[in-house]
Amino acid sequence: MKQIIECVPNFSEGRDMGIIKQITDVIEAVDGALLLDVDPGKDTNRTVVTFAGEPEPVMEAAIACVAKAKELIDMSKHSGAHPRMGATDVCPLVPVSNITMEECAELAKELGKRINEATGIPIYLYGEAARREDRYNLPDIRKGEYEALEEKLKDPDFAPDFGEPVFLPKSGATAVSARAFMLAYNINLNTADLKAAKDIALTIRSTGRAKRDTNGKIIRDENGKMVKVPGKLKFCQAGGWYIDEYGYAQVTMNLHRFDITGLHTAFDTVIEEAAKKGIRVTGSELIGLVPLQAMLDTGEHYLRKQGASTACPEKDIINIAMRSLGLEDTSPFDPQKRIVEYALKNEEGRLKHLTVNDFTDLLSSNAPAPGGGSVAALNAALAAGLSAMVANLTFENKNYTDVHETMEITGREAQALKVKALQLIDDDTEAFDVWMQAMRLPKKTDKDKAKRDAAIQEAVLGAINIPHGTLKLCLEILKLAEYVLKNGNQNALSDAAVSVKQAQAGAWGAYYNVLINLPSLDDPEKRENIRKAAKKTLDAVEKKAAELTQYAEEKLIHDIG
Known part of the structure; x- marks a missing residue:
């Protein structure tokens, strides 16, 4: 059985389709690397690209696209709503089939080394590939974003895992990881109120929010450390932003364990919190591809809520998931292109x-x-x-x-x-x-x-x-x-x-x-x-x-x- 992995690089360019096309062209030029999805965002000025295949061609394509992004993207001129620290901000590997997370982590380490050797870009390992505990979470590495990178690189403790601690104004730095399938998921609100979106995010995210007294003052423990109220959702990073392109605010999140916190759990929780503010959820959007199981879990959840049988054809379960989450509120959602197992299959002529x-x-x-x-x-x-x-x-x-x-x-x-x-x-x-x-x-x-x-x-x-x-x-x-x-x-x-x-x-x-x-x-x-x-x-x-x-x-x- 072939080992299949997925690579999901995030590039700090979401507006110039010519640049994006040149980057994806080098991926498609690698035999054995299958380009699955290209998802640009104008307001975030970021494009999420997904490709998959056996490990070696995927890694070759990853090196090639990072090198091309270094050539084409100038971080000194970049602005956008999404946190970032490099032209290729992140380049995670995801195990898809017949490969363990441990094996994928070793491949990520090898990939980080090879990217640095090919491009000179400082590489930081995070997630399951992290060599240091304090670098497991990406936000801890990316704190301060590109603008703080030059100063941070002067600190010996922030030395990259691969490469010299040298600030590259044009390309910044890149974070490489192995991780479980992460769902990048945004929930649409019928408001332009950015503060409300951020407040909902603080309530649901795993790290929670600062606990305050009746006067609104932050409560601290005997060591002066901020006391937090735990968030409602596990394995969830969340924030709020306003997307000018759409004309409304979103609660944006990364769901790191959809088997524990699924799309339906996040969606229903945001509906509950939004209702407390008199805000309605109008739909949602998935960025990049989604595993089939995540959609089936969601569809079955809503069928059970209706008292209906879950013993129906797969396409019907997916359809109820799409309609329940309002996945076409922002843009079309084609299951054949957006569900990873379907996208990897060549069903032509079957x-x-x-x-x-x-x-x-x-x-x-x-x-x-x-x-x-x-x-x-x-x-x-x-x-x-x-x-x-x-x-x-x-x-x-x-x-x-x-x-x-x-x-x-x-x-x-x-x-x-x-x-x-x-x-x-x-x-x-x-x-x-x-x-x-x-x-x-x-x-x-x-x-x-x-x-x-x-x-x-x-x-x-x-x-x-x-x-x-x-x-x-x-x-x-x-x-x-x-x-x-x-x-x-x-x-x-x-x-x-x-x-x-x-x-x-x-x-x-x-x-x-x-x-x-x-x-x-x-x-x-x-x-x-x-x-x-x-x-x-x-x-x-x-x-x-x-x-x-x-x-x-x-x-x-x-x-x-």
Whole structure:
């Protein structure tokens, strides 16, 4: 599995799109670095850029864009609403998949060193890459911003982690880190009152605000240290600003642990605090990309508040999250471009996105794929979809409150299996394509032949494992179909029964595809083990399907008919 990281450099330029374009061009010029998002802000005079890929191309692109920013941006002439200390203010790395935070932190240290060697810019490490405890939080490093940097660099204790403590008037300094996925999130207020926005921010931010006595005087402890009232939200940095471009104030925040303080928690809390001041929240905006889970958590939160089932399709959950947060109040929000998992996927030409008409037309043509394996996976997806439907129809029916909770759980599981099955539609066809590519490899020399044979055997195994996976999935779906058939809304009994038969059909289709590919596997022991395992799963499917078919027919004929 490939290691994937994300890099989110923040550049101190948000008004000159020509400069921004030159910076992003050098990112796109690096093979393997995928530019995901460019989010400029005129009032902040700052652009957040997001790109991702495997570690080495991402780091190459990071070095290149920092160097280009040094060339193009003059900090001595910069002004903007956002705190900053350099042309490339921050350059954090974020683990996305198959890589730990510890590994990402080591990469950030390496990146900081390489940026300094390539550009001479003083580098400070923060977040999980910090070498000093007092540099973990970015605001502690950036205190005083660019304007204080020259004087601060004279202090030996402020020496950079990489590079000489030399003030570069044009480029300033850059902070490099490894961090968890941070959500840069702004909540819109129906007021231009900057003071009100800042006051709300003080109330919600983790560090809280100064505690005051009845006369408004700050209370201090016996050591003279300011006593603070803790903020309402954990892992939240917050401030207030007025955006002239929008004509209203915002509570701006960084959410460092969205699993603890999610978008919905921040949004609802700001609504509560704003209401105390007679202010309404009109919507919000996300800066850069957002993880899928953060959107799902939010959508599910608002569905639960409505008393609705969360066992609905993923796109519906995302849609309720978008509408609940008012994410299009400021600018359009396209989930395919703004949710990181979607942006990283290349879904162009995927079979699962074809219309029913186009899929069946392609299926009925002389193309060798898609074929029976993809159809078997489609059967499984339909079976899971029907089980989810029955679960949802049961959830919303007041006559089934005793199974309300378990139906929601069953529906969620069915939705998850549906997604897996849909993926297998394309996986099966792609496995066939890989096999055909292996067959076309050169075979002129013994070395060529050996390489080709090994590639073919690997491809054959893949072409077997995909339908074998579909077969196993059908058995899982049958277990869910059994629950909704026996406990679900009886008006949807036929739908549950069809779910059973679709899962059974998918299992047979998958089994046949395993059998037809097995002879091409050279290893006889592996061949026999797979055959026995597939037959065992099919037998379990047949036993369960027969039982449920009989149950459904008896109910339909005797209880209903």
